[in-house]
Amino acid sequence: MPARILPAIMRPGPQPHCEGAVPRRTVLAGLLAIPAAAAAQTEAPIFSPDRPIRIVVPTGAGGITDILARIVANRLGARLGVPVVVDNRPGASGIIGTEAVVRARPDGTTLLMVYPSHPVNPALKAHLPYDTERDLAPISIVTTVALVLLVPRDSPDQDVVGLIARARRERLNYASVGSGSLAHLAAELFRGMAGLEMTHIPFRSAPEAHTALMRGEVAMFLDPPITTLPLLRGGQVRAIGVTTRSRMAALPEVPTIAEAALPGYEVLGWNGLLAPAGTPAPIIARLNEELRGILAEPEIRRRLAQHGTEPAPTTPEEFAAIIHADIAKWGRVVREAGINPD
Numbered sequence: 148m149p150a151r152i153l154p155a156i157m158r159p160g161p162q163p164h165c166e167g168a169v170p171r172r173t174v175l176a177g178l179l180a181i182p183a184a185a186a187a188q189t190e191a192p193i194f195s196p197d198r199p200i201r202i203v204v205p206t207g208a209g210g211i212t213d214i215l216a217r218i219v220a221n222r223l224g225a226r227l228g229v230p231v232v233v234d235n236r237p238g239a240s241g242i243i244g245t246e247a248v249v250r251a252r253p254d255g256t257t258l259l260m261v262y263p264s265h266p267v268n269p270a271l272k273a274h275l276p277y278d279t280e281r282d283l284a285p286i287s288i289v290t291t292v293a294l295v296l297l298v299p300r301d302s303p304d305q306d307v308v309g310l311i312a313r314a315r316r317e318r319l320n321y322a323s324v325g326s327g328s329l330a331h332l333a334a335e336l337f338r339g340m341a342g343l344e345m346t347h348i349p350f351r352s353a354p355e356a357h358t359a360l361m362r363g364e365v366a367m368f369l370d371p372p373i374t375t376l377p378l379l380r381g382g383q384v385r386a387i388g389v390t391t392r393s394r395m396a397a398l399p400e401v402p403t404i405a406e407a408a409l410p411g412y413e414v415l416g417w418n419g420l421l422a423p424a425g426t427p428a429p430i431i432a433r434l435n436e437e438l439r440g441i442l443a444e445p446e447i448r449r450r451l452a453q454h455g456t457e458p459a460p461t462t463p464e465e466f467a468a469i470i471h472a473d474i475a476k477w478g479r480v481v482r483e484a485g486i487n488p489d
Contacts, residue, residue, distance in 0.1 A: 193255065193433055199230040202258045202420075205244025207237040211373055211454060215289055215418050216260040218450060222441040223434075240264045240327060242275065249277040253425035255434065259283065263292075263329040263416035266473035270481040271327040273488040279474065285466035286420040286431055287438045290456035293395060293415055294333050294369040296388035296404060297378070299360055307388045307407040310367065314343045319366035322356040325349050326486065330356075332477055333369045333390055333414040335484040340409045360384055371416075372397055372455025390414035397455060417459065419466055431463055 194200070200223070204216045216233045224231035236244030241264050251257035269279050277283075296307065304310040313319065321338075323331035326349050338345045348365055350356040353374045360368045361383055369390065376397060378384045388404040389395045392413050405412045420438060422431065441447055442458035451458055461469065481488075 193430055194227045194229050196229050198254075198256050199232060200224070200227070200256050200258065201232055201234050202260055203234045203236050203244045203248050204260050205236055205238075205241035206262060208235050211292070211371070211456065212260055212262040212418055214454060215451075215456070218447065219260070219289060219420070219438065219441060222444070222447065223437055226437050226440065240268055240271070242268060242272065245283075246276050248421070248423055249282045251423050253284075253423040253427075255422065255426055255430035257423065258286070258434070259421045260289070260418060261421060262418050264327065265419075266470050267327055267329075267332060267477045267481075269474050270478040271486065271488055280467070280471060282424045283421045284424050284426050284431055285463045285470060286422060286434050287463065288417045288419040288459045288461045288466055288469065289438065289442065290451055291415050291417045291459040292371050292373075292456045293389055293391040294330065294371060295375045295379075295386050295395075295398065295401070296337075296390070297360060297368045297370055297375060297384045298366065298387055299363045300382065300384055301363070302366070302385065304366070304387065307402070307404055307409075310387065311341045311343065311408055314341070314345060314366070318344055318346060320346045320348050320364065322359055322365040322368040323347060323349050324353055324356055325351070327481075329414065329416045330369045332480050332484075334367070335486075336414060336480050337369075337404065337409070337412065339480070339483055340412055357384070369414075376455060396457075397452075417469070418456075419470075435460075435463055 202216050202220050204213050206212045213233070213235060220231040220233050236247055238244070241262065245259060245261065245265070248257055248259040266279065268275060298304050298310065304313055321334045323334060325331065331347065331349065334345070334347070348359065350359065353370060356365070356368050356370070357374070357378060359365050372395070375386065379386055386398060386401045388407055389398060389401050390413060391403055392405065394403060395401065420434070422434070439460045442460050448458055
C-alpha cells in the first residue's frame with residue numbers, strides 16, 4: 148500500500164507521546180489481527196454437539212433400510228461427536244419421508260436414507276411433490292442389494308433356461324411385494340428381455356409371497372438375500388439365478404441370470420444417503436468422508452454381510468449419475484410394461 152494513504156499510526160517516523168498512549172507496534176498488530184478474528188467468528192464448526200443430526204427413513208422400523216440407517220447413525224454420531232437420531236416417516240412408497248427432507252433446512256442436520264423405490268417413483272407417480280434430482284443432494288450409496296430368482300422346491304424348472312422355455316409354452320404367474328417394487332420391476336425386466344407373457348401377482352409382504360411360492364401358486368419370485376437365505380437353508384425353495392453382474396458371494400453356486408440366459412440383465416437395488424438441495428459442499432464432503440470410513444470398518448462390513456448387503460460407497464457425483472441412470476432405466480421398464488402412473 149502506498150505510504151501516502153497509510154493512517155497516521157502506521158506511517159514511519161517519530162510520533163508524539165502522551166500518557167496512556169498505546170505503542171505503535173501494539174496497535175499495528177491489533178489491526179492486522181482483525182481479519183483473522185472476523186474469519187474465526189464466521190467459520191463455525193460444520194458439526195456441533197448442540198446441533199443433532201436427524202436421518203429420516205421413509206419406511207417403517209425393522210426393515211433393511213431402517214437397520215442400515217441405525218447402523219450409520221450410531222457410527223456417524225461417534226465419529227462426528229454429535230447426536231444422530233433416526234426418524235421413521237413411512238408412507239406412499241417413501242414419498243412422505245422424502246418430502247420432509249426436501250423441505251428441511253439445508254444445513255447438514257437433516258439427511259435421508261432412501262431405498263430402491265427412490266429412482267422408480269418418478270415413473271410411477273404422476274405428481275411427485277418434489278423433483279428427485281433437483282431437490283436432493285446425493286452424499287453416497289451406502290449398500291447395494293441384489294435379488295435372487297426363486298422357484299418352488301418341486302418346480303420342474305431346474306434353471307433359468309428351463310423356466311423361460313416353460314413360460315413360452317404356458318402363461319406363468321410371478322410374485323412381487325407390490326406394484327412398483329424392485330421385485331416387480333425386476334420381474335418385468337426379465338419378462339421383457341425374454342419376450343414372455345406372464346401374470347403379475349402382487350402381495351402385501353415378502354412372507355405372503357413366500358407362502359404363495361412354496362404352495363406353487365406362483366412360478367417365480369425375485370427376493371433379496373436377507374429373506375431368501377433362511378428359506379434356502381431350510382430347503383423350502385430353490386434359487387436358480389441372481390440379478391447381479393457377477394455371482395453373489397453368499398450363493399456362489401447360483402449363476403447370474405445374465406450368464407444363464409439373458410446377457411445384459413442386471414438389477415441392483417441400493418440404499419443411499421442424501422441431503423436437501425443447497426446443502427453446502429463442505430458438509431456434503433465431510434459426510435461422504437465419514438460414511439466411507441464407516442463402511443470400511445471390519446465390524447460394519449461383517450454386520451452388513453449378515454443382512455445380505457454389500458457396502459458400496461461412492462462420490463456424490465457418482466451417486467448422482469447412478470440416480471439419473473436408474474430413473475431412465477426404470478422409466479423405460481415401466482413404460483414398456485404398460486404400468487400406469489398413480
